[in-house]
Structures are given as C-alpha cells and as structure tokens.
Amino acid sequence: MSSTVSAILSATPTPERVINGLNWTFDDLYNILPQWVKDWILNKQLGVFNFATVSLIVGGIVVLKFLASVIALLYTMFLTSKTNYITKYKAGYGAWAVVTGASQGIGREFALQLAEKKFNIFLLARNKEKLDELARDIQQAYNVEVIVHPFDFAEADDEDWDKLEDTLLANDREITILVNNVGINQPYPNPFAEEDPDLLTSIVTVNCTAQVRITRIIFPEMVRRHKGLILNVGSVAGLFPNAFLAVYSGTKAFLRNWSRALALEGEAMGVEVQHVKTYYVSTAMSKMKPTSLAPTPEAYVRKVLATGGAFEDDAPYPQHMAFTWAIDNILPEGALMQKAYELNIGIRQRALARKKRLEEAEATAAKKE
Numbered sequence: 062m063s064s065t066v067s068a069i070l071s072a073t074p075t076p077e078r079v080i081n082g083l084n085w086t087f088d089d090l091y092n093i094l095p096q097w098v099k100d101w102i103l104n105k106q107l108g109v110f111n112f113a114t115v116s117l118i119v120g121g122i123v124v125l126k127f128l129a130s131v132i133a134l135l136y137t138m139f140l141t142s143k144t145n146y147i148t149k150y151k152a153g154y155g156a157w158a159v160v161t162g163a164s165q166g167i168g169r170e171f172a173l174q175l176a177e178k179k180f181n182i183f184l185l186a187r188n189k190e191k192l193d194e195l196a197r198d199i200q201q202a203y204n205v206e207v208i209v210h211p212f213d214f215a216e217a218d219d220e221d222w223d224k225l226e227d228t229l230l231a232n233d234r235e236i237t238i239l240v241n242n243v244g245i246n247q248p249y250p251n252p253f254a255e256e257d258p259d260l261l262t263s264i265v266t267v268n269c270t271a272q273v274r275i276t277r278i279i280f281p282e283m284v285r286r287h288k289g290l291i292l293n294v295g296s297v298a299g300l301f302p303n304a305f306l307a308v309y310s311g312t313k314a315f316l317r318n319w320s321r322a323l324a325l326e327g328e329a330m331g332v333e334v335q336h337v338k339t340y341y342v343s344t345a346m347s348k349m350k351p352t353s354l355a356p357t358p359e360a361y362v363r364k365v366l367a368t369g370g371a372f373e374d375d376a377p378y379p380q381h382m383a384f385t386w387a388i389d390n391i392l393p394e395g396a397l398m399q400k401a402y403e404l405n406i407g408i409r410q411r412a413l414a415r416k417k418r419l420e421e422a423e424a425t426a427a428k429k430e
C-alpha cells in the first residue's frame with residue numbers, strides 16, 4: 062500500500078467519509094498532504110509564492126475563464142446572429158440538402174427553409190403522404206427539385222440501407238448539407254426498468270446507429286468535394302444525465318461527442334460538422350405550446366440556419382444559448398440532475414393521470430354503445 066493511500070485511510074476515521082467523499086473537510090484534505098506541501102502552503106520555504114499569491118493566481122485564472130465565456134456568449138448571441146453562413150454550401154447551384162425526420166416538426170422546417178435558400182431537397186421519414194404533401198408545397202413555393210424517400214430508421218435492414226445509398230449518390234448528386242434531425246424519445250419519462258425494451262432499442266437505433274450510417278454514406282462524398290455541412294440536432298438532455306429519460310439522454314450525449322470528434326476530423330477536409338444544442342421547441346415531441354423558451358419550429362430553424370456551419374457546438378436560439386451557457390459555466394451538474402429527476406417525475410405523473418382519464422372516458426363511451 063502506498064504511503065498516500067495509507068495517509069488517506071488514516072485520515073478517514075468514520076465509514077461515512079469513505080463512502081461519501083463530499084463530507085471531507087478542508088482540514089481532512091490538509092492533513093493528508095505531504096509535509097513539504099504543507100510547508101509550501103504555510104510559506105516556510107517558498108518565499109514570494111505564499112498561499113495568498115497562489116490563491117490569487119488560481120482565482121484570477123477562474124475569473125478570466127468565466128469572463129471569456131461571457132464574452133463568447135455575447136458574441137455568439139448578438140454579433141453572429143445576422144450572418145448567413147449557409148449559402149456558402151452552393152445554394153442555388155444545384156446542390157442538395159438531405160433532411161432526416163422531415164415529415165413534421167423541426168425537420169419539416171429545415172426542409173422548407175433550405176428550399177427557400179435554393180437547395181434541392183432530399184426528404185426522409187416514414188409517412189409518405191406527409192412527405193409528398195411537403196414536396197408539393199416546396200416545389201410550388203421555391204421551384205427546386207425534391208426527392209421523397211420513405212424510410213424507417215428504426216426498422217431498416219441492410220438492403221434498405223443499400224437502396225438508400227444508391228438513391229442518395231445516384232447521378233453523382235452533390236450533397237452539401239446533411240441535417241441529422243430524426244430523433245425519437247419515450248412518450249413520457251418512465252423508469253428504465255419499466256419501459257418497453259423494444260422502444261429503448263429503437264431509441265438507440267434511430268438516435269445513434271442511423272445517424273452514423275447515413276453520415277458514413279454522405280461524409281466521404283463531402284470530403285471528396287472538400288465541401289459540406291453536417292448539422293446534428295442534439296438536445297439539452299444530452300448535456301447532463303436525465304433520469305427517467307436515461308436512454309434518450311445517453312443517445313444525445315453520444316451524438317454530441319461523436320459530432321464534436323467528427324468536426325475535428327472534418328476541419329482539415331473542408332467539411333463542417335455542427336452539433337446543435339436544442340432545448341424545448343413547440344412540436345409533437347415536446348407537446349408544448351409556443352413560448353419564449355419553446356419557440357415554433359419556424360423561429361427555431363431560422364436561428365439554426367443563420368449560424369449553420371459557424372460553430373462546432375452551438376445553441377443558436379438565444380434563450381437556449383443562455384441556458385446551455387449556464388449549464389457549462391455556473392450550474393452544478395448534480396443540481397441539474399436532481400432538478401431533471403424531479404421534473405421528469407412530475408411530467409410522468411401528469412402523463413399517467415391523463416392516460417387514465419382517457420382510458421376511463423373510452424370505457425364509458427364503449428359501455429354507452
């Protein structure tokens with residue numbers, strides 16, 4: 062046993078301290094330090110570098126880091142919001158944007174607004190009727206080409222993926238934008254142990270595997286042409302662990318890490334990869350009415366596209382940006398996890414009560430018939 066470990070053990074007389082490191086006091090920490098460090102702290106040997114000076118230097122670094130984050134927040138919020146990076150991906154020159162989960166919500170809006178900017182649009186989702194209707198709307202309003210490709214990201218087999226690859230890359234199609242928007246969640250927060258295992262597997266398949274597979278088809282083509290943008294629609298639920306939405310939260314954390322690593326790889330190859338930190342948006346998934354915190358998909362996507370390609374990890378909507386800044390810089394993760402835990406329990410209780418009321422109403426109606 063090393064002398065440090067024995068020092069730690071000898072300084073932890075109660076079992077509580079061994080189990081919960083948070084109960085350690087400053088004195089406990091001080092007592093396990095080697096004598097030369099104690100001497101250093103007490104300024105017995107190191108002259109000008111006394112404890113106060115060291116504290117000042119460390120404190121100064123912390124304050125500077127904090128100020129830098131505030132300046133970065135204000136810069137992204139106000140200075141970059143009016144730029145239009147997205148047109149550099151050859152808008153109006155026959156380039157294509159591929160949008161997954163395009164039949165409704167945020168994905169539908171990406172398709173509409175990218176068409177408005179004169180990209181041809183490749184639409185993917187399961188509901189063919191909704192996609193056909195959207196394709197008609199886009200063609201009438203913006204006179205660009207549209208391809209509808211009904212696709213189930215949860216159920217697709219290798220043959221479906223091969224067909225998708227062939228269609229995407231047919232005629233040497235130049236795809237300069239891929240919006241990895243498709244994502245699914247539990248209908249309401251539920252304990253992992255009670256949730257349908259097939260649904261949990263589908264969440265991983267759609268939110269992780271599908272994103273990797275479609276990107277692996279398109280990314281090398283973008284590298285070949287030295288031009289492209291991959292927009293990965295993430296979630297605040299991926300920024301810290303969310304109990305009762307544990308798998309969704311885990312998949313969005315995967316999306317963020319994968320996305321940021323790919324951004325670094327893509328940088329030298331002319332491909333921008335951007336992870337978009339999304340908080341609430343008023344859609345079928347959030348079941349929320351529009352508010353200042355939960356914008357409409359239209360307002361949300363406008364902000365995303367204004368800075369599309371400018372940052373590798375972005376929260377383009379101002380209210381979401383402020384919240385994610387607070388998560389990164391001032392809110393302790395433990396407190397966030399606890400708050401999400403309580404919030405999700407509340408949402409679950411209300412959802413179960415609503416479900417019960419609906420079932421009772423249906424039973425009453427059935428009796429009357």
Ligand SMILES: NC(=O)c1ccc[n+]([C@@H]2O[C@H](COP(=O)([O-])OP(=O)(O)OC[C@H]3O[C@@H](n4cnc5c(N)ncnc54)[C@H](OP(=O)(O)O)[C@@H]3O)[C@@H](O)[C@H]2O)c1
Pocket residue numbers: 161162163164165166167168169185186187188189191212213214215216242243244245267294295296297339340341342343344345346347
């Ligand atoms: N809304 C929010 O508050 C919020 C917050 C944070 C992050 N996000 C993220 O934003 C993205 C879009 O969410 P949203 O709110 O717009 O969701 P939404 O309204 O539920 O739309 C989801 C889209 O994905 C498609 N889809 C679902 N399962 C699919 C599957 N197996 N195969 C192919 N397509 C499928 C749906 O179309 P079909 O049914 O036709 O297939 C639909 O077009 C997601 O990644 C979500 O995690 C949303």
